[in-house]
Amino acid sequence: MHAITAGPSEAGARPTFAKRAFYVLKAWLQAPMDVATLCPSSPYLTRKLANRDCVKNARCVIELGPGAGGTTQALLEYMRPDAKLLAVEKSTVFSEPLHAIHDPRLEVAMDDACALAEIAAKHQFGLVDAVVSGIPFSSMPPAVAKTIAQSIHQVLRPGGVFVAYQIRDHVNEFARPLFGPAETEAIPMNFPPLTLYTWTKVCVAQQDAADRRGQNEIVHDQCA
Ligand SMILES: C[S@@+](CC[C@H](N)C(=O)[O-])C[C@H]1O[C@@H](n2cnc3c(N)ncnc32)[C@H](O)[C@@H]1O
Numbered sequence: 674m675h676a677i678t679a680g681p682s683e684a685g686a687r688p689t690f691a692k693r694a695f696y697v698l699k700a701w702l703q704a705p706m707d708v709a710t711l712c713p714s715s716p717y718l719t720r721k722l723a724n725r726d727c728v729k730n731a732r733c734v735i736e737l738g739p740g741a742g743g744t745t746q747a748l749l750e751y752m753r754p755d756a757k758l759l760a761v762e763k764s765t766v767f768s769e770p771l772h773a774i775h776d777p778r779l780e781v782a783m784d785d786a787c788a789l790a791e792i793a794a795k796h797q798f799g800l801v802d803a804v805v806s807g808i809p810f811s812s813m814p815p816a817v818a819k820t821i822a823q824s825i826h827q828v829l830r831p832g833g834v835f836v837a838y839q840i841r842d843h844v845n846e847f848a849r850p851l852f853g854p855a856e857t858e859a860i861p862m863n864f865p866p867l868t869l870y871t872w873t874k875v876c877v878a879q880q881d882a883a884d885r886r887g888q889n890e891i892v893h894d895q896c897a
Pocket residue numbers: 700707708709710712713714737738739740741742743744745761762763764767784785786787807808809
């Protein structure tokens with residue numbers, strides 16, 4: 674386990690909510706199925722995403738779908754000073770606000786999460802501690818959603834955590850076969866209200882032991 678933890682810190686000038694909403698609207702007009710919302714995540718949600726041990730203790734985090742960077746800024750505020758964050762965003766509309774975040778811990782990849790394993794390798798991110806995702810699994814073709822879920826599982830270290838904030842439940846269909854059941858939390862203070870899902874990648878040794886005991890279910894205890 675990592676010893677150093679970080680509390681909230683200054684992670685660069687924060688664009689106003691209205692400015693971020695402008696970028697979201699612009700991106701939505703270009704690709705509504707990818708953006709899937711007209712409103713950036715609320716401060717309540719961004720704090721819920723970032724103020725958790727898997728982010729505060731992490732050395733390497735990948736964010737999928739950072740949009741205009743409100744969630745990115747929140748993650749950076751809580752991450753360790755020596756941690757790294759790779760933000761992967763498909764819409765070029767968000768290139769400007771994401772590149773305006775001046776934080777040496779942040780790397781931005783304007784790319785499609787479908788190629789997550791290759792993107793992580795290119796940025797020399799080995800197995801990561803956490804993947805935080807806002808990409809809408811409900812509005813993408815099932816084959817694409819399955820590929821992305823498998824890539825997330827692949828880039829996480831054993832005991833690593835996958836966090837997804839979603840309006841609909843489709844993400845479960847793709848993540849559950851890989852990770853087992855999620856912990857869920859309703860987030861009413863966001864527009865629209867949504868659900869926060871958390872999965873922990875099984876430690877192989879624990880799964881082997883469970884399999885030997887004849888238990889077919891996925892084991893959830895986090896690796897030491
Ligand atoms: C619901 S918005 C979340 C934006 C921001 N994180 C927030 O909470 O305000 C979803 C984001 O995922 C991005 N996205 C959708 N599909 C993607 C993909 N396959 N790869 C990377 N980003 C994707 C969209 O462009 C959009 O920025």
